[in-house]
Amino acid sequence: MTDSDYLIAYKREKAARLTSEKLLEAVTREVYFKNAELERVNQELREQQQALIQQEKMASVGSLASGIAHEINNPLGYSLSNLSVLSEYIHELVTAIQTVRDDSSVTDAAKAPLNSDAVIEVLEDMPDLVVESLDGLQAVKQIVTDLRGFARTNTAELTDTNVNDCLTTTMNVLASELKRKVVLHDDLQSTLIIEANSGKLNQVFANLILNAVHISPSQGNLYITTRDDSNQVVIDISDDGAGVPEEIKAEIFTPFFTTKPVGEGTGLGLSIAYAIIVDDHQGALELVDDGPGSGATFRIRLNAI
């Protein structure tokens, strides 16, 4: 074979290699697009799975909460009622004993049992014990009310609602708390009307605002804004606290999850807010734009009429 033959063969092989490379590139391009599509679908599936898990948690804890609330409510009702009556009885009893003790016509010997140290201590402690017990039962009643709210047993009709009015009402109710602890910046620009249960929306707004106040540093900033976005009303409630730690982000809408000390929070606030916005109003409630040091923003989206 001559050099010329080798050159021809070399050029032929080189052309074949270029063709192979082009084929490989075409397949690589196809794989790239398919991979991108798979990643997109996978992401969608993961989000849907998270939503389903969240929904399932809400449903199961909802029915559990409904049952517990029902079972607790009756004994709680008569306990509160009886204790209130008992409180009045005790008042009458203490007054009567005091009358006898003050009565000069009764002999000291007859009064002696009423003047013993033990009886004096009982008479002093009894009213406080009853008041503390009543306070405790009132706290239980509040928890049961929250549980019922979460179970949404008393759904009311939706009416034409302006979220700005709801927020103004909520801010008025919380005015003293807000004034004492944070600097409020409100900018209510939304103009759209939505169909909503304004009482429940107030409950959500109050919960988110109080959470923000709780987490804010003293005289921190609280931002409440509304705006229209296409056919939706967008409500942002933001603070400049420490933000939501990464490790608890997945849990914040879970019933009974709380970072507050035992006795200070039931852990139902955000889960109730979630159920009211998502289930009752077909809206969205999410934590956006957060990070340590830059605070947290809770965003609500509600569809306009």
Added chain:
Amino acid sequence: MKGIVMNILADMVEQQFGMSEWNEILSEIDAAGAYTAAVLYEDQELLDLVGVISRRQSIPVEDLIFAFGEFMFPAFYERYPELIDAEAHLLPLLASIDSVIHVEVNKLYPGAVTPVFEEEWRSDSALLLKYRSKRNLCRLAEGLISGAAKHFDTTYELEHEPCLHRGADHCGLLVTLR
């Protein structure tokens, strides 16, 4: 450096100096010389090849790299005509290097390390490209611009200031149409 660049260098040497010369060059640096387009090779191997070619052909390295850039453009056009034909003029093509061409390169060659060409339009007929690359191959970019200008049958002036080789953090390549 991806094998496609090595292959184009081999084509240039074979066409201009012959196959025997390419074989000699490869043997000088003890390179296997069987480059596959999608495979990533050490940058140093390309620089070694350029160094040997420069010495053997008595061509200053900077001139050789510029000539390689000029040769590279039609070689790219042969392989990816649709990318080049997407633009009808020189400056819009240069402006699309990062946003279109390098995006496509990364689809075809995952892991490719492409330089940055940040575009800044000075006027309809003047485009500043800010070139950033740890390889400092701004002369290759100049050669590619020259090759592209020939492709579009366009004359231009190039101002190269500042330059990575003079301590700047990027090269400014101001291309002005004549």
